[in-house]
Amino acid sequence: MxxxxxxxxxxxxxxxxxQEERPVTGKYxxxxxxxxxxxxxxxxxxxxxxxxxxxxxxxxxEAAQERLETLVKGLLERxxxxxxxxxxxxxxxxxxxxKAMAEESILEDLVYA
Numbered sequence: 001m002x003x004x005x006x007x008x009x010x011x012x013x014x015x016x017x018x019q020e021e022r023p024v025t026g027k028y029x030x031x032x033x034x035x036x037x038x039x040x041x042x043x044x045x046x047x048x049x050x051x052x053x054x055x056x057x058x059x060x061x062e063a064a065q066e067r068l069e070t071l072v073k074g075l076l077e078r079x080x081x082x083x084x085x086x087x088x089x090x091x092x093x094x095x096x097x098x099k100a101m102a103e104e105s106i107l108e109d110l111v112y113a
Contacts (some may be wrong), residue, residue, distance in 0.1 A: 071102035
């Protein structure tokens with residue numbers, strides 16, 4: 001590995017750069033970033049300085065979205081929804097409660113772990 005240096009006055013400084021990736025803006029990625037920044041400061045700083053933070057957040061977001069879909073499908077089989085055409089409000093309330101149950105599991109297992 002070859003390092004390039006630049007001179008400032010009498011000193012040589014290495015030209016170090018961190019490759020920046022596109023920041024992740026999903027719900028679970030933002031929650032994970034906030035959790036790491038506030039509760040796991042050393043891990044957050046380490047991942048930020050090595051350029052692994054955005055990749056970790058992207059993986060967390062993708063895993064959370066996959067798990068959400070899987071859990072909602074499983075819960076829907078276990079607790080079938082009422083007929084949407086007959087009572088839309090009851091159907092929406094039921095689907096929201098299933099999503100909340102799935103999100104609780106995701107937050108506990110992926111985001112705040």
